[in-house]
Amino acid sequence: MIPPKFDYHAPKSVAEAVALLEQLGSEAKLLAGGHSLLPMMKLRFAQPEHLIDLNRIPELRGICLDGDTVVIGAMTVENELIASEVLRERVPLLGEAARLIADPQVRNRGTIGGDIAHGDPGNDHPALSLVCDAQFVLQGPNGRRTVDAHGFFLGTYMTQLEESEVMVAIRIPSFATHSGWAYEKLKRKTGDWATAGCAVVLRRSGDVVSHIRIGLTNVAPTALRAEAAEQALLGQPFTDENIARAVAAAIAITDPADDLRGDPEYKTAMAGVMVKRALNTAWARSA
Amino acid sequence: MSAVIQPADEREASLAGIGVSRLRKEDARFIQGKGNYVDDIKLPGMLHMDIVRSPIAHGRIKRINKEAALAIPGVHAVLTADDLKPLKLHWMPTLAGDVAAVLADEKVHFQMQEVAIVIADDRYIAADAAEAVEVEYEELPVVIDPYDALLPDAPVLREDLAGKTSGAHGPREHHNHIFTWDAGDLAAADAAFAAAPIKVEQHMHYPRVHPCPLETCGCVASFDPIRGELTTYITSQAPHVVRTVVSMLSGVPESKVRIVSPDIGGGFGNKVGIYPGYVCAIVASIVLGRPVKWIEDRIENISSTAFARDYHMDGQLAATEDGKILGLKVNVVADHGAFDACADPTKFPAGLFHICSGSYDIAAAHCSVKGVYTNKAPGGVAYRCSFRVTEAVYLIERMVDVLAQRLNIDKAEIRRRNFIRKEQFPYTSAFGFEYDSGDYHPALEKVLDAVDYPALRAEQAARRADPNSPTLMGIGLVSFTEIVGAGPSKMCDILGVGMFDSCEIRIHPTGSAIARMGTITQGQGHQTTYAQIIATELGIPSEVIQVEEGDTSTAPYGLGTYGSRSTPVAGAAIAMAARKIHAKARKIAAHMLEVSESDLDWEVDRFKVRGDDSKFKTMADVAWQAYHQPPAGLEPGLEAVHYYDPPNFTFPFGIYLCVVDIDRATGETKIRRFYALDDCGTRINPMIIEGQIHGGLTEGFAVAMGQQMPFDAQGNLLGNTLMDYFLPTAVETPKWETDYTVTPSPHHPIGAKGVAESPHVGSIPTFNAAVVDAFAHVGVTHLDMPHTAFRVWQALKAHNLAI
Amino acid sequence: MAKKLISVTVNGKLEERAVEPRTLLIHFLREELNLTGAHIGCETSHCGACTVDVDGVSVKSCTHLAVQCDGAHVTTVEGLANKGVLHAVQEGFYKEHGLQCGFCTPGMLMRASNFLKENPNPSEDEIRMGMSGNLCRCTGYQNIVKAVQYAARKLQEAPAA
Incomplete structure (x- = not known):
C-alpha cells in the first residue's frame, strides 16, 4: 500500500495555508493527523495532487481559556486533550471521551479539528461538539467566522467548512456547576469506530433536568443531536419513564449503515442502549 | 591432584537441559532490532515486484494493456499468463493434487486473484505501475455458497477441468465438485444408529478465517545467470519442500536451488503453501537476471493467501439413555475456493479430520467430506493446528454438548462417561x-x-x-x-516425500556443538528448546549448542514446521542423532579409561567407571579425543545425522x-x-x-x-x-x-x-x-x-x- | 513533484536525504537508512509494528510522512539500548518471555519505553490500555504485561542516569 505522488506544502501560518488552498483549489487536501487521509491515499481511494500539512502552524495547537470559554487549537491532538488540566476542570467530557478514540499512538497524531472537519459520521468529536455547544472558528480568504457545531454537520464528509477554509479553533463554554456528562461508545475493539455512541451533557436542578444535550455517533450519515430526546427530559424529573421516552425519541432519528459492526436494527437498538447508559451516568455525576 | 567433583545435580542444572525454563537464545537479536526477516533482505541490483489483482470474483479477461505501466520510468517488465505460457508456468500443481493459476489464464476465479505482475526499481514505482495496468473483464455469475455450487445448473467455475470426471482423490460428481472422501465404517455406524434409543444431530458452520501472522508472506528470488543457481529467501514454514517444488517447476536442478527461510514473523499455517507471488518473483528473477523482491501487503494477505476452515458440518450421535455414545456420523461440505490448494498429507484431502471421535470411546463411526469449488480464494490450511483437527475437535465437542443437553446430563458428567x-491405551479408534x-x-x-x-x-x-x-x-x-506430529511415512507424504524429519549434530573438538534440522522456527523457540534436548542427551551445556534451521544448503531435508510436528518429529530426530553420538562417545570413553564399555555409567555429562567417581571422561574430553586421537578402528570426528520416521502420531x-x-x-x-x-x-x-x-x-x-x-x-x-x-x-x-x-x-x-x-x-x-x-x-x-x-x-x- | 531535502536526527545521528513527499517514514527508516528494526504489519495504522518515537512521542511510522520529520528527532529500536546496555524494557521482554516470533517486538519495545515515561508506575489495566496500539499474534500479551511490569520496577529502582 503505497500512496500516489503528490506535492507537499508546509505553511507556517493559517493565512499561508488559506492562500495555498485558494491557489491549489480542489486538487489540494489538508493534512492534519493523517490517520484518515493517508490510509485512504495508500488504498488510492484518495489521490490529491497537493497536501497542505497543518502540523507546522504553532497557532493551531494548544488549549487556553478565553474568559469562561475553553479555546482548543484545531491541531491539538487527542493525547493533549486527555492531559489537559484546563479541560479536566472545565470540560471534563472531552478528555474522558478522547481515551475511547483510536489507540495511544494514533492519539499522538489525531487532532480534534481533523476529526471534526472530516465529517465522518464514525468520528467521535462531532457528537461531543454538539453536546458541548461548541463553536468552530474557521478562517478563509475573507477572514475568520465562527459557526455553531449545531448545524455544522451536513452529511457524510460534508460540513459547513468551505473548500478554501481552515478550521482554526474549537470554542467550548465551561460546564456549569451541577453538570453531568458521559460518553458511551460501543465498539468491537480498541481502535475501532463506534458501533453506536452517545454523548450527554446535562444539568440538574433539584430533581429536574434543567439543561440537556444528547449527541449520537455513527448511527446516521452524520453525527446527530437528538433534540426530541432532549425535550423528553428537559424540565422533567429523571424517571425511568422519561428516560424511556428520550431513548425512543433518539432511536427514532437514527439511520445507520449496514456493515460488519451490525445491521441497522442492531445499531439502532445499540444507540438506545448507549443513550440510556450515558443519561444514567451523566445524571449520577450531576449531583 | 584430586579436584572436588561437582555434584551431579549442580552439573545437570548448568546444562539447562530438558525441563528447564531456559530464557530464549533468539531474543537478543529481536529485542535489538536485529532480526532478519525477508523484507529486511536487500541484495545488490534488487528489483521490486507488485501484483495486479482482479477486482471481481468471476470473469473473463478480455484485454490487458501494459503500455501505460511500461511507460513509467523505472518499470522493467509487466508479465501476464501469456508471458508465462511458453515456460509452462502459467499454471502450477497444488499440494492437493489440483492445479492453480499462477497468473489468471483467460479467466479470474476469485476477487484479488493474481492477473499480472510488474517489476520495477522500487516498491513505489511498482505500485504505480500495478495501478497503471489496464485490465478489461467480462463478468460471470458468481458462486459463493458451496451448496449453491453443487446445484445442477450452477455456473461452471473451473473450465480448465472440463471433462475431467475424476481428480486426485477419486471421482468428481459435478463440475464444481472436487472430491468426496470417507473414513470409518458406514455400515457399522448405521447399525449403531438403528439400534440406539437416542439420536441427536446438529448442523454447524465453521467459518472461513485467516491465520494472519503479523508479517505477511514474501520472498526475495535471486537467480545467478552465470552460475545457474537460484537462491530464494522466503517466508516458508517448509523450505525443503519449496526447494523440491521450485526445482520441479523451474527445471533448475535441486542441487542448484537454495531456499532460505530467514526469521519468520509468525506463520500459523499461512506460510506452508507455495503461492503465485513466489513463483512469479522467481520467474522474474530468472528472466531479468536480477534479484526480485515481493512482499504482500495486508489486504493481499487476508484476501489471497491461505484461508483456513470453511467447513459446513452435519454431525449425528447415537447414544444410550444414560449418555453412552454408541455411534458418530459426520457429513461435511468443504468450501475449498477456486483451486484445491489445501496443504494436507497427500492421502488425506480432509487432513486428519477423522480424529473427530475425539477423546471418547465410540464403537462405530463414519465421516464423509465433500470438497467444493467456489469463487473464493484457495487455501484450507491448518491455522495453528494439525490438518483439519480444529474442525474435528469442534465437531465432536459440540456434538457431545448437544447430547448432554438433550439428555439433561451435566456436560462434565457426560464426558466422564464416554x-x-x-x-484402554493404546486405543484404536473407530476411524483406525x-x-x-x-x-x-x-x-x-x-x-x-x-x-x-x-x-x-x-x-x-x-x-x-x-x-x-x-x-x-x-x-x-x-x-x-x-x-499431531505428522507423520508416519506409510500414511503421510507431501508430493510423495514422506513426512519424516531430520537432524544433524556435530560436536566440535572443544566440546561445543552445532545442530541443524529440517524444521524452521516461527516463534516457537527452536534455537532454545532443541539445544535443551541435546544438552540432556549429550551432557553439553545448551548455551554452547548452536541450532540452525531454514537454509536448505546446510540443513538436512525435513518437511518443516506446522501441525505441531517439530517436537514430535524433529525433536525425536534430535534425540536419535544425539544417541548415535552418545554410542560412539561411549566407545571413545571406554578406550580413554581403558575399561570395557559395559563398565561405564553415564551421569549427566560424563562416562564414569562404575564404582569409581574419580575415573570419568566428560563429553568434552571425549570430543577432543575424537578429533585428536580416536581409538583404532573408529572414524575420527563426533557427529551424526538422523532421519526420523515416526512410528505413530x-x-x-x-x-x-x-x-x-x-x-x-x-x-x-x-x-x-x-x-x-x-x-x-x-x-x-x-x-x-x-x-x-x-x-x-x-x-x-x-x-x-x-x-x-x-x-x-x-x-x-x-x-x-x-x-x-x-x-x-x-x-x-x-x-x-x-x-x-x-x-x-x-x-x-x-x-x-x-x-x-x-x-x-x-x-x-x-x-x-x-x-x-x-x-x-x-x-x-x-x-x-x-x-x-x-x-x-x-x-x-x-x-x-x-x- | 520534486524531492524534498530533509534533515532528521535518527538515534542521535543527523541524516540528510532528499525524499519524495510521499515517502512514508517507515520506508525512509528501513530503505533509506537501513534501520530494519521497525516493521510493516498492517499498513493501516492498526498493528503498531512500525512504532517509533518522533520528538518524544510514540508514532506509527507507516502513517507518517518522512517529510513531516524534517527537523525532528526520531528514535527507533536500534537506538533504545544505551552504549550497549539494554533498556529496561528490552531486558523485561527477554526475562519475562514477552516475545516469540519477534516481529511485533521492536514496536512493542518502543511503545513500552514511551509508555513508562507517560506512566512510570502503571497498573495492569493501564499497561493493557497503554499498549493497545500494538498487536501481537504470538504471546497473548500476558507476558508482555509482565515484561512492562518488570521494566517499570527496574526503572523505579534505578532511574536512568
Whole structure:
C-alpha cells in the first residue's frame, strides 16, 4: 500500500495555508493527523495532487481559556486533550471521551479539528461538539467566522467548512456547576469506530433536568443531536419513564449503515442502549 | 591432584537441559532490532515486484494493456499468463493434487486473484505501475455458497477441468465438485444408529478465517545467470519442500536451488503453501537476471493467501439413555475456493479430520467430506493446528454438548462417561487411529476442582432464575484430543516425500556443538528448546549448542514446521542423532579409561567407571579425543545425522474451561475466566510451553469471538484490513490460567507430544460452548461463530433474552 | 513533484536525504537508512509494528510522512539500548518471555519505553490500555504485561542516569 505522488506544502501560518488552498483549489487536501487521509491515499481511494500539512502552524495547537470559554487549537491532538488540566476542570467530557478514540499512538497524531472537519459520521468529536455547544472558528480568504457545531454537520464528509477554509479553533463554554456528562461508545475493539455512541451533557436542578444535550455517533450519515430526546427530559424529573421516552425519541432519528459492526436494527437498538447508559451516568455525576 | 567433583545435580542444572525454563537464545537479536526477516533482505541490483489483482470474483479477461505501466520510468517488465505460457508456468500443481493459476489464464476465479505482475526499481514505482495496468473483464455469475455450487445448473467455475470426471482423490460428481472422501465404517455406524434409543444431530458452520501472522508472506528470488543457481529467501514454514517444488517447476536442478527461510514473523499455517507471488518473483528473477523482491501487503494477505476452515458440518450421535455414545456420523461440505490448494498429507484431502471421535470411546463411526469449488480464494490450511483437527475437535465437542443437553446430563458428567479410559491405551479408534496414550479422567477432575465447578453451576442457576439479571452466564467445558506430529511415512507424504524429519549434530573438538534440522522456527523457540534436548542427551551445556534451521544448503531435508510436528518429529530426530553420538562417545570413553564399555555409567555429562567417581571422561574430553586421537578402528570426528520416521502420531490432550458473562443489552461477551490444562507429555521448556499456550488461546479467542471473512453476493470479501479482521489487542484479550498433567508419549524418544496448537484447537470450541451454554436454558444447542456482539445480540433477541 | 531535502536526527545521528513527499517514514527508516528494526504489519495504522518515537512521542511510522520529520528527532529500536546496555524494557521482554516470533517486538519495545515515561508506575489495566496500539499474534500479551511490569520496577529502582 503505497500512496500516489503528490506535492507537499508546509505553511507556517493559517493565512499561508488559506492562500495555498485558494491557489491549489480542489486538487489540494489538508493534512492534519493523517490517520484518515493517508490510509485512504495508500488504498488510492484518495489521490490529491497537493497536501497542505497543518502540523507546522504553532497557532493551531494548544488549549487556553478565553474568559469562561475553553479555546482548543484545531491541531491539538487527542493525547493533549486527555492531559489537559484546563479541560479536566472545565470540560471534563472531552478528555474522558478522547481515551475511547483510536489507540495511544494514533492519539499522538489525531487532532480534534481533523476529526471534526472530516465529517465522518464514525468520528467521535462531532457528537461531543454538539453536546458541548461548541463553536468552530474557521478562517478563509475573507477572514475568520465562527459557526455553531449545531448545524455544522451536513452529511457524510460534508460540513459547513468551505473548500478554501481552515478550521482554526474549537470554542467550548465551561460546564456549569451541577453538570453531568458521559460518553458511551460501543465498539468491537480498541481502535475501532463506534458501533453506536452517545454523548450527554446535562444539568440538574433539584430533581429536574434543567439543561440537556444528547449527541449520537455513527448511527446516521452524520453525527446527530437528538433534540426530541432532549425535550423528553428537559424540565422533567429523571424517571425511568422519561428516560424511556428520550431513548425512543433518539432511536427514532437514527439511520445507520449496514456493515460488519451490525445491521441497522442492531445499531439502532445499540444507540438506545448507549443513550440510556450515558443519561444514567451523566445524571449520577450531576449531583 | 584430586579436584572436588561437582555434584551431579549442580552439573545437570548448568546444562539447562530438558525441563528447564531456559530464557530464549533468539531474543537478543529481536529485542535489538536485529532480526532478519525477508523484507529486511536487500541484495545488490534488487528489483521490486507488485501484483495486479482482479477486482471481481468471476470473469473473463478480455484485454490487458501494459503500455501505460511500461511507460513509467523505472518499470522493467509487466508479465501476464501469456508471458508465462511458453515456460509452462502459467499454471502450477497444488499440494492437493489440483492445479492453480499462477497468473489468471483467460479467466479470474476469485476477487484479488493474481492477473499480472510488474517489476520495477522500487516498491513505489511498482505500485504505480500495478495501478497503471489496464485490465478489461467480462463478468460471470458468481458462486459463493458451496451448496449453491453443487446445484445442477450452477455456473461452471473451473473450465480448465472440463471433462475431467475424476481428480486426485477419486471421482468428481459435478463440475464444481472436487472430491468426496470417507473414513470409518458406514455400515457399522448405521447399525449403531438403528439400534440406539437416542439420536441427536446438529448442523454447524465453521467459518472461513485467516491465520494472519503479523508479517505477511514474501520472498526475495535471486537467480545467478552465470552460475545457474537460484537462491530464494522466503517466508516458508517448509523450505525443503519449496526447494523440491521450485526445482520441479523451474527445471533448475535441486542441487542448484537454495531456499532460505530467514526469521519468520509468525506463520500459523499461512506460510506452508507455495503461492503465485513466489513463483512469479522467481520467474522474474530468472528472466531479468536480477534479484526480485515481493512482499504482500495486508489486504493481499487476508484476501489471497491461505484461508483456513470453511467447513459446513452435519454431525449425528447415537447414544444410550444414560449418555453412552454408541455411534458418530459426520457429513461435511468443504468450501475449498477456486483451486484445491489445501496443504494436507497427500492421502488425506480432509487432513486428519477423522480424529473427530475425539477423546471418547465410540464403537462405530463414519465421516464423509465433500470438497467444493467456489469463487473464493484457495487455501484450507491448518491455522495453528494439525490438518483439519480444529474442525474435528469442534465437531465432536459440540456434538457431545448437544447430547448432554438433550439428555439433561451435566456436560462434565457426560464426558466422564464416554472418555477412553486409561487402561484402554493404546486405543484404536473407530476411524483406525491408534491413540498412543492418554489419561483424561484425572485431568478433568483437576480442572473441575480448580474452578469449583459445582459453585459455578450453582451461580449460573441463580442467574438464570433472575429475569432481571443484566447478564447471562455460560460455562464452556471441552476435553480435546489432538493428533499431531505428522507423520508416519506409510500414511503421510507431501508430493510423495514422506513426512519424516531430520537432524544433524556435530560436536566440535572443544566440546561445543552445532545442530541443524529440517524444521524452521516461527516463534516457537527452536534455537532454545532443541539445544535443551541435546544438552540432556549429550551432557553439553545448551548455551554452547548452536541450532540452525531454514537454509536448505546446510540443513538436512525435513518437511518443516506446522501441525505441531517439530517436537514430535524433529525433536525425536534430535534425540536419535544425539544417541548415535552418545554410542560412539561411549566407545571413545571406554578406550580413554581403558575399561570395557559395559563398565561405564553415564551421569549427566560424563562416562564414569562404575564404582569409581574419580575415573570419568566428560563429553568434552571425549570430543577432543575424537578429533585428536580416536581409538583404532573408529572414524575420527563426533557427529551424526538422523532421519526420523515416526512410528505413530502423538496425541496431546487437554481440558479447558471458560466462564463468560454476556451483556443482555449489547451482546458483548466478557471472558470472566479461562482455565487451560494441557498434557503435552514431556515438557522441554515450561516457560516456552506456557507462552505457546497463551498465544494459542489468544488466537482461539480471536477465531471464536470475532474473526470472519464474509463475502457479499458479488464475491467481494468484506473486511480485509485489520480494521475489520479481528486481531485482539491487550485490552480485549482475557487473562489466562494454565495448568498441566504429564502423560509421556510411549513411542517418542523423550516422550514429548507437541503443544503449540493444542490451545488453539481446544479453546475455540470452549469459547463457543460457553456462549452456547449461556443460552442452553432456553433450548439452544448451537450457535455458529464468530460470537461478535452483533451476532450474540441477534441470538439474544431471537430467544427473547435481549433487554 | 520534486524531492524534498530533509534533515532528521535518527538515534542521535543527523541524516540528510532528499525524499519524495510521499515517502512514508517507515520506508525512509528501513530503505533509506537501513534501520530494519521497525516493521510493516498492517499498513493501516492498526498493528503498531512500525512504532517509533518522533520528538518524544510514540508514532506509527507507516502513517507518517518522512517529510513531516524534517527537523525532528526520531528514535527507533536500534537506538533504545544505551552504549550497549539494554533498556529496561528490552531486558523485561527477554526475562519475562514477552516475545516469540519477534516481529511485533521492536514496536512493542518502543511503545513500552514511551509508555513508562507517560506512566512510570502503571497498573495492569493501564499497561493493557497503554499498549493497545500494538498487536501481537504470538504471546497473548500476558507476558508482555509482565515484561512492562518488570521494566517499570527496574526503572523505579534505578532511574536512568
